[in-house]
Amino acid sequence: MKLSYPVCIYPNDTEPGFTAIVPDLPGCVTCGDTMQEVFEMAVDAASGWVLTELEDGNLPPKASNIAEVHADEYPDGFTSMxxxxxxxxxxxWGDKAVRKNCxxxxxxxxxxxxxxVNFSAVLQEALIEQLHVNS
Incomplete structure (x- = not known):
């Protein structure tokens, strides 16, 4: 599943670096020392936020139209994706266990x-081998 969300980026007031807010994901805020780092951190924070929702059985929130998201409430802020x-x-990073009945x-x-024999361990090992997944 590939998703995209608008993100508001703005320079920090009190220290060097930048802050990123993903408005569609309540509480999803991160920062970085450089522009590249703040974008990497925003992707990581948003992905973690969405993964938690998915593991709890919820659908990810619908992304807002970027044209409707404004970072102008912050000095020198801008909106990106x-x-x-x-x-x-x-x-x-996913670690929530799922019960399977066989x-x-x-x-x-x-x-x-x-x-x-630990049945769960055997099934996990067999699936990893069968699917050629690197754990």
Whole structure:
């Protein structure tokens, strides 16, 4: 899932650097020492905000039209866009567990339980190998 959101960037008043606010994601505020860093931090903060919503079973908020988002309430502020690759971010940072129910033969279950097999670990390892995912 790829998303984009308007972001308001403005220079800090009391210290060097910049602050970024993503108005569509309440409380999503970050800062950086350079313009490049503040954009990187904005992408990271917005991605983390959206990932939390997704892991809680919610849809991400709809992005506002950039023409309707104004950073002029801040001196020298401007509006830009941040682009989020949620699949990549979730693969790297997502950690919420999801319960999966599967069926195996009773005889195999008996052998596995006697050997103290961790079923979740075996399934995770098999999926990682099957999907060629680097964990």
């Amino acid at each position: 941040v682009f989020l690759d949620m699949d990549e971010y979730a693969q790297k 069926t195996i033969p009773a005889w195999l279950n008996s052998f596995a339980e006697k050997a103290n």
